[in-house]
Amino acid sequence: MARWPRQILFGDVDAMFAAAAALADPSLAGKPVAVGGRPPRGIIAAASYAARPYGVRSAMPTARALALCPHLVLVPPDRPLYQRLHEQMRRVTDRFFPAVEWTSIDEFYADTTDLQTLHPDPMRLGQRVKDAITEATGLRCTIAIATSKPVAKIAADAHKPDGLAAIEPGAEAAFLAPRPAASLPGIGPKTAESLDRIGVRRIGDLLEPRLEPLLRRLWGTRLPLMQALARGLDEEPVVPDRERKSLGHETTFDHDTNDLGFLEQTLRGFLAELAHDLRLDGLAAGSFTVKLKDASHRLATKQHRFPAPLNDDPAMWREIREALRGLVSPRTEYRLAGVTLGDLAPAAEGLFDRRRGKALAAMDAIIEKHGARAIRLGGTSEDAEPPRAR
Amino acid sequence: MKLRIARDEMLTALQRVQGVVEKRNTMPQLSNILLEAKPEGVDVTATDLEIGMRGLYKATVQDPGSITLSARKLFEILKELPEGEIELSVTENNWATIRSGKSQFKVVGLPSTEYPALPSIEREGLTPVTGSGLLELIRKTLFAVGDNDARYILNGLLVTLITAEKKTTLRLVGTDGHRLALAEQDTPAAGGKEGPKEIKAIIPKKAAHEMKRLLEEGDGEPLIGFTKNLMIFRKSGLLLTSRLMEGNYPNYQQVIPKEKDQDKKVSVARTELEGALRRVSVLSRDKTNAVKVTLSVGKMTLYTSNPDFGEATEELAAQYKGETLTTGFNARYLLDVLGVMDGDAVAMQMDNPLSPCLIREPGNAGFTCVVMPIKV
Numbered sequence: 152m153a154r155w156p157r158q159i160l161f162g163d164v165d166a167m168f169a170a171a172a173a174l175a176d177p178s179l180a181g182k183p184v185a186v187g188g189r190p191p192r193g194i195i196a197a198a199s200y201a202a203r204p205y206g207v208r209s210a211m212p213t214a215r216a217l218a219l220c221p222h223l224v225l226v227p228p229d230r231p232l233y234q235r236l237h238e239q240m241r242r243v244t245d246r247f248f249p250a251v252e253w254t255s256i257d258e259f260y261a262d263t264t265d266l267q268t269l270h271p272d273p274m275r276l277g278q279r280v281k282d283a284i285t286e287a288t289g290l291r292c293t294i295a296i297a298t299s300k301p302v303a304k305i306a307a308d309a310h311k312p313d314g315l316a317a318i319e320p321g322a323e324a325a326f327l328a329p330r331p332a333a334s335l336p337g338i339g340p341k342t343a344e345s346l347d348r349i350g351v352r353r354i355g356d357l358l359e360p361r362l363e364p365l366l367r368r369l370w371g372t373r374l375p376l377m378q379a380l381a382r383g384l385d386e387e388p389v390v391p392d393r394e395r396k397s398l399g400h401e402t403t404f405d406h407d408t409n410d411l412g413f414l415e416q417t418l419r420g421f422l423a424e425l426a427h428d429l430r431l432d433g434l435a436a437g438s439f440t441v442k443l444k445d446a447s448h449r450l451a452t453k454q455h456r457f458p459a460p461l462n463d464d465p466a467m468w469r470e471i472r473e474a475l476r477g478l479v480s481p482r483t484e485y486r487l488a489g490v491t492l493g494d495l496a497p498a499a500e501g502l503f504d505r506r507r508g509k510a511l512a513a514m515d516a517i518i519e520k521h522g523a524r525a526i527r528l529g530g531t532s533e534d535a536e537p538p539r540a541r
Numbered sequence: 542m543k544l545r546i547a548r549d550e551m552l553t554a555l556q557r558v559q560g561v562v563e564k565r566n567t568m569p570q571l572s573n574i575l576l577e578a579k580p581e582g583v584d585v586t587a588t589d590l591e592i593g594m595r596g597l598y599k600a601t602v603q604d605p606g607s608i609t610l611s612a613r614k615l616f617e618i619l620k621e622l623p624e625g626e627i628e629l630s631v632t633e634n635n636w637a638t639i640r641s642g643k644s645q646f647k648v649v650g651l652p653s654t655e656y657p658a659l660p661s662i663e664r665e666g667l668t669p670v671t672g673s674g675l676l677e678l679i680r681k682t683l684f685a686v687g688d689n690d691a692r693y694i695l696n697g698l699l700v701t702l703i704t705a706e707k708k709t710t711l712r713l714v715g716t717d718g719h720r721l722a723l724a725e726q727d728t729p730a731a732g733g734k735e736g737p738k739e740i741k742a743i744i745p746k747k748a749a750h751e752m753k754r755l756l757e758e759g760d761g762e763p764l765i766g767f768t769k770n771l772m773i774f775r776k777s778g779l780l781l782t783s784r785l786m787e788g789n790y791p792n793y794q795q796v797i798p799k800e801k802d803q804d805k806k807v808s809v810a811r812t813e814l815e816g817a818l819r820r821v822s823v824l825s826r827d828k829t830n831a832v833k834v835t836l837s838v839g840k841m842t843l844y845t846s847n848p849d850f851g852e853a854t855e856e857l858a859a860q861y862k863g864e865t866l867t868t869g870f871n872a873r874y875l876l877d878v879l880g881v882m883d884g885d886a887v888a889m890q891m892d893n894p895l896s897p898c899l900i901r902e903p904g905n906a907g908f909t910c911v912v913m914p915i916k917v
């Protein structure tokens with residue numbers, strides 16, 4: 152088997168959130184399941200393959216999804232579960248590959264160029280990775296191997312679900328030619344529309360000499376770059392994960408609200424989850440941002456630094472609540488609220504709160520094992536003030 | 542009010558109070574100093590309501606009286622004047638005139654009646670301490686005191702004064718919750734008739750800092766004493782008072798690790814470790830200054846990495862016989878400790894990678910520091 156000049160493996164978990172729901176509740180297996188918020192404002196985050204024939208897609212309003220598929224099973228997101236599955240998959244990819252780039256919770260690239268001596272057959276390598284991920288998590292994924300990141304990703308999208316594909320060196324242009332132009336990176340819905348108007352629908356059309364003057368008008372000096380992409384030529388390297396710089400969560404409400412108590416309760420809940428994630432990763436946040444969007448989509452944010460990096464949510468809550476109260480204006484209805492923790496840094500354990508630290512660690516372990524509903528801190532909404540001797 | 546004073550004498554007075562006067566402009570008179578001309582000289586007073594400082598300076602007073610003037614402007618003016626005598630006189634409406642040679646400044650003042658009075662001080666009951674000794678204790682603990690910490694009490698320095706029959710023990714403790722420094726010293730005392738007495742007080746960081754500055758001037762042995770809510774510090778004609786902080790200081794004794802067997806201990810050359818930490822921390826992550834420290838038989842290895850710039854490593858000879866142990870520290874915390882230590886060697890003790898690290902000076906039982914590690 153000839154050695155590839157460059158080999159990139161791309162893996163994408165099939166409908167991860169919906170599949171995770173079926174792992175948590177096996178009775179959901181094979182049913183049309185969607186993970187997302189409730190109507191009227193909720194958005195579908197992921198839909199199982201059984202739901203897709205009805206036209207249910209991610210990023211679609213839940214109300215619309217339920218109209219398309221009335222017996223759709225709607226499941227709320229379970230972030231700790233996804234995080235746990237993600238960690239398990241990371242352990243698998245870390246075992247196989249020297250450098251892995253996880254671009255999201257369920258997608259990764261690995262540069263396998265130097266693994267060809269060990270794994271001369273890319274299809275067999277792909278199958279082994281697929282099996283290992285299924286064995287570790289119960290999740291199925293699609294894996295594609297190609298000479299560049301975009302080709303590997305487009306190949307995986309074309310072979311979902313539970314697929315496996317390898318695009319041999321030299322076969323890239325032929326493989327890409329019949330695919331929709333919009334599947335190339337850098338072509339968004341706007342550009343796709345402009346391309347459609349000049350008769351470009353497939354990737355192969357980008358290489359048509361007769362369309363070149365029109366394409367040049369659209370892209371100018373970027374054209375050679377896009378044409379190289381259409382031929383499957385791309386040098387973008389696999390960059391092992393950058394560390395997370397921030398961690399956040401936001402939600403759109405079912406109905407616009409100006410109820411401060413409700414806003415506080417919402418952000419307090421997000422904070423508990425985010426702080427839990429921070430503690431699991433041994434991190435602490437140096438700053439936070441509170442975000443509100445009012446009924447007319449005006450965005451208001453407030454960013455603030457903690458006196459010292461924190462990951463203990465009751466201690467963080469005082470400042471976040473203060474920022475929220477400062478941000479909320481009376482007689483304004485809000486549609487969205489969120490909180491982001493930034494300036495993440497390794498957590499420094501305190502000298503005097505080690506007992507508290509141990510208690511929190513025990514709580515975090517229970518959440519990991521039994522879910523976020525199993526345990527939480529008591530009385531943290533109002534009396535979150537730590538004892539302050541003055 | 543009218544007086545003549547040497548420019549250098551006045552400048553000394555002004556330098557001493559610059560740290561005390563209020564920087565934020567909440568009450569205008571607090572950014573001023575109070576000048577009180579008396580037959581024996583001029584009293585210069587500054588206060589931010591928490592800390593107060595007063596000193597008597599040599600001056601030829603023609604007309605006694607008093608005024609308050611901007612501490613900063615006065616300092617800026619005096620700095621620019623040539624050496625020699627200056628004349629300061631106050632006319633009506635609280636205008637002060639400063640003359641030196643051919644220069645003349647007219648400065649707006651505020652009446653002294655509006656200036657807050659310093660707490661009245663009893664002269665009795667102050668304990669003599671050695672200036673150099675106290676300076677040393679402050680130097681070795683002040684760095685660990687919290688800075689604007691949410692836990693208010695950690696922004697203070699704990700002072701414990703134990704007077705026994707034959708000696709006086711002064712112990713200072715500072716901590717910001719992640720590191721702690723304790724320094725203590727015995728002074729032989731004349732021996733009071735009463736039994737042993739222990740006084741505990743928490744003084745604001747700023748007060749400790751001002752006390753340190755006064756002690757750094759040298760000459761004259763200080764006296765120190767405490768009332769219910771006040772610290773009094775006297776040294777060669779100077780008085781420094783500070784309100785005490787109210788609250789419970791955390792139980793620091795509990796977090797100081799006990800001395801363990803030799804296997805847990807490591808000893809390295811202090812200046813070598815300091816240099817190595819400075820070098821590798823160039824490539825540590827900006828915010829945490831994280832440095833990975835690995836102990837193995839006979840050596841200590843430092844390692845830092847920054848995803849944006851690269852990595853650095855350095856190895857030092859160390860006296861260590863235990864198992865290989867890898868932990869992490871905020872390099873800044875270690876450098877702060879090493880900076881106040883004396884002696885050629887530094888002794889560290891760690892139970893496991895996440896337990897507090899005990900740092901001591903071999904041969905000096907009076908200094909103990911604890912630094913919490915970080916996960917790297």
